[in-house]
Amino acid sequence: MAWKMKDKYNINELCYSTLSSDNPNSYETYVSQGGYETWKKILRELPDKKEIINSVIESGLRGRGGAGFSTGRKWSFINQDSDAIKYLVCNADESEPGTCKDRDILRYNPHALIEGMLIASYAIGAETAYCYLRGEFIDDVYTSFKNALKDAYQNKLLGKNIFNTDICIELHDLIGAGAYIVGEETAMLESIEGKKGFPRYKPPFPAVKGLFGSPTIINNVETLASIPKIIGKGPDWFSSFGTKDSAGFKCFSVSGHVNNPGNFEIPLGTPFKTLLELAGGMKDGKKLKAVIPGGSSVPVVPGEVMLETDMDYESIAKSGSLLGSGAVIIMDEDTNMVEVIHRIARFYYSESCGQCTPCREGTGWMFKVIDKILKGKGTLDDLKTLESIPKMISGSTICALGDAAAMPVESFITHYKNEFLEYIKLPTEKLPNDKDFAEPINNEFILSRK
Amino acid sequence: MQENTKYNIPSEISSKISKWLAKFPIDQKKPAIIYALHLIQHESKYIRSEHVNAVADFLGLKKIDVYEVASFYSMFETEQVGKHTISVCTNVSCMLNGSDEILKYLEDKLKMKVGDSSEKYFLKDERECLAACCGAPMMQVNHKYYENLTKEKIDSIIDGLENER
Ligand SMILES: Cc1cc2nc3c(=O)[nH]c(=O)nc-3n(C[C@H](O)[C@H](O)[C@H](O)COP(=O)(O)O)c2cc1C
Ligand code: SF4
Numbered sequence: 001m002a003w004k005m006k007d008k009y010n011i012n013e014l015c016y017s018t019l020s021s022d023n024p025n026s027y028e029t030y031v032s033q034g035g036y037e038t039w040k041k042i043l044r045e046l047p048d049k050k051e052i053i054n055s056v057i058e059s060g061l062r063g064r065g066g067a068g069f070s071t072g073r074k075w076s077f078i079n080q081d082s083d084a085i086k087y088l089v090c091n092a093d094e095s096e097p098g099t100c101k102d103r104d105i106l107r108y109n110p111h112a113l114i115e116g117m118l119i120a121s122y123a124i125g126a127e128t129a130y131c132y133l134r135g136e137f138i139d140d141v142y143t144s145f146k147n148a149l150k151d152a153y154q155n156k157l158l159g160k161n162i163f164n165t166d167i168c169i170e171l172h173d174l175i176g177a178g179a180y181i182v183g184e185e186t187a188m189l190e191s192i193e194g195k196k197g198f199p200r201y202k203p204p205f206p207a208v209k210g211l212f213g214s215p216t217i218i219n220n221v222e223t224l225a226s227i228p229k230i231i232g233k234g235p236d237w238f239s240s241f242g243t244k245d246s247a248g249f250k251c252f253s254v255s256g257h258v259n260n261p262g263n264f265e266i267p268l269g270t271p272f273k274t275l276l277e278l279a280g281g282m283k284d285g286k287k288l289k290a291v292i293p294g295g296s297s298v299p300v301v302p303g304e305v306m307l308e309t310d311m312d313y314e315s316i317a318k319s320g321s322l323l324g325s326g327a328v329i330i331m332d333e334d335t336n337m338v339e340v341i342h343r344i345a346r347f348y349y350s351e352s353c354g355q356c357t358p359c360r361e362g363t364g365w366m367f368k369v370i371d372k373i374l375k376g377k378g379t380l381d382d383l384k385t386l387e388s389i390p391k392m393i394s395g396s397t398i399c400a401l402g403d404a405a406a407m408p409v410e411s412f413i414t415h416y417k418n419e420f421l422e423y424i425k426l427p428t429e430k431l432p433n434d435k436d437f438a439e440p441i442n443n444e445f446i447l448s449r450k
Numbered sequence: 451m452q453e454n455t456k457y458n459i460p461s462e463i464s465s466k467i468s469k470w471l472a473k474f475p476i477d478q479k480k481p482a483i484i485y486a487l488h489l490i491q492h493e494s495k496y497i498r499s500e501h502v503n504a505v506a507d508f509l510g511l512k513k514i515d516v517y518e519v520a521s522f523y524s525m526f527e528t529e530q531v532g533k534h535t536i537s538v539c540t541n542v543s544c545m546l547n548g549s550d551e552i553l554k555y556l557e558d559k560l561k562m563k564v565g566d567s568s569e570k571y572f573l574k575d576e577r578e579c580l581a582a583c584c585g586a587p588m589m590q591v592n593h594k595y596y597e598n599l600t601k602e603k604i605d606s607i608i609d610g611l612e613n614e615r
């Protein structure tokens with residue numbers, strides 16, 4: 001099925017380019033597609049580091065881990081004049097609910113990630129790079145990455161004095177042990193240092209003082225795996241796809257109530273409708289009710305708004321949400337929105353590291369109040385309390401988990417308040433899954449902002 | 451965590467830990483804690499205080515440094531658990547595809563509640579997203595992925611575990 005789609009749409013051109021082959025993760029497959037040519041060219045020509053960084057800036061590549069910050073600009077924060085040791089860290093902790101795109105890069109195109117990490121290390125002047133995989137990947141995903149790394153070493157593409165140049169880069173695989181918060185970049189640094197994963201205060205930013213106190217750049221798997229072709233084919237090639245502020249391709253994990261859930265790498269700016277079509281359309285011919293377009297940390301968007309939205313950073317922002325990690329969770333007309341936000345709130349409550357009072361307490365309150373409402377014991381005052389908590393968390397915490405917990409709650413109440421009200425009125429036995437819940441509110445408002 | 455006999459880190463494990471340390475600056479020993487605990491847990495099924503002490507001694511660290519790691523990360527078990535660890539994801543994408551029902555089916559089949567452990571099975575109460583959302587509902591058994599679960603699939607997976615020698 002996938003190849004047929006490929007003719008029709010521009011899909012899987014970059015990070016998933018090896019998927020069309022029988023042996024996607026092998027060294028041979030990657031090389032047969034021109035893999036490692038960019039790295040070899042760099043080793044031959046030894047271009048100025050700034051040249052590479054400028055190409056990445058020009059390409060318009062934005063971080064694919066969630067925040068969407070310009071990758072080239074992030075790299076440019078490294079002080080190249082200092083002779084301090086520098087590190088590159090690849091964030092392969094993928095644990096944002098709904099997101100499973102990096103796992104497929106690690107399993108099916110690990111060499112693109114390795115080549116990307118080598119180019120990035122060269123550009124920032126790092127001689128040591130770490131790829132930190134979430135602990136639960138310890139079986140097949142980790143093995144796939146480790147085998148690829150072994151092949152790359154065997155082919156002498158990294159290590160000491162690579163291809164008889166002065167360039168030395170060691171790339172190490174690391175494995176975590178289960179903790180969502182370690183996906184936050186400074187918590188990851190703590191974890192690599194062998195401590196519990198508590199996010200650090202910023203500033204100092206990692207580019208100034210990161211791993212083991214040294215300047216460090218942290219990038220997502222997809223971000224780094226995009227680098228070889230951006231440098232190889234040129235920034236103009238990349239920015240010829242996508243939109244002005246959302247250049248290139250993005251991997252979307254489409255899950256939930258669709259016929260053909262999966263990862264699809266498409267040009268940014270592709271209409272949501274097309275993505276939904278790629279994912280086989282709505283399951284059982286049901287109507288689309290709502291979409292979480294960027295992982296469970298972003299606001300929910302009503303279906304009818306989403307159907308008019310394109311999959312790029314600005315369009316999704318205009319629709320009241322964020323592109324985030326690119327995890328697109330599809331919910332049909334029968335979905336009970338109070339149950340969904342209950343599950344999301346439970347997640348953030350259990351994953352908050354507890355360092356900041358607003359996050360620790362706030363995530364707990366939100367979960368408990370939603371739980372009470374879901375059990376049919378909630379009052380209008382509870383709903384008011386619930387509405388007020390996100391505002392108390394947002395902007396007053398060390399890391400973005402606080403906001404990630406607050407935004408969804410706020411948006412579920414905004415769009416689906418009536419469903420909360422139903423719970424507050426009805427006796428418990430009649431619940432849940434009442435299909436006659438009222439239409440989501442506030443859609444006109446959202447649509448009018450477009 | 452239970453007290454307390456002395457544990458000697460077997461030489462295969464200690465040599466692996468030493469190799470792992472080579473990934474880090476020479477004065478850094480803590481970065482090997484997570485890996486060391488993985489190796490020991492793999493061998494001993496769960497982390498006991500003598501393991502923590504042995505890792506601390508081996509790396510020249512304080513026991514609290516190792517204990518902190520053992521207790522923070524969800525993959526480390528500090529209580530006795532059964533042979534096969536099963537984690538069913540019930541986060542949003544899986545929930546939308548019937549994971550609650552799958553979990554219930556598994557609970558009934560194994561005659562245990564989530565969080566419980568028998569000698570053979572440990573139905574872990576860690577039900578968060580395992581990055582296989584497009585294969586929902588899903589679970590891991592001993593960190594192996596099983597996706598697009600149905601009741602029949604669960605039957606055959608559990609039968610497989612039952613029939614193993
Ligand atoms: C709570 C939390 C969890 C995160 N989890 C991940 C993750 O699993 N993977 C990831 O790449 N980035 C994650 N991030 C974002 C990282 O902090 C960081 O911004 C990212 O790795 C930078 O890479 P990029 O610029 O290439 O996107 C998370 C952030 C927060 C606040
Ligand atoms: S915002 Fe939450 S998760 Fe982040 S550091 Fe504070 S308590 Fe920890």
Ligand code: FES
Pocket residue numbers: 097098099539540541542543544545578579580581582583586588
């Ligand atoms: S939501 Fe279940 S694996 Fe991601």
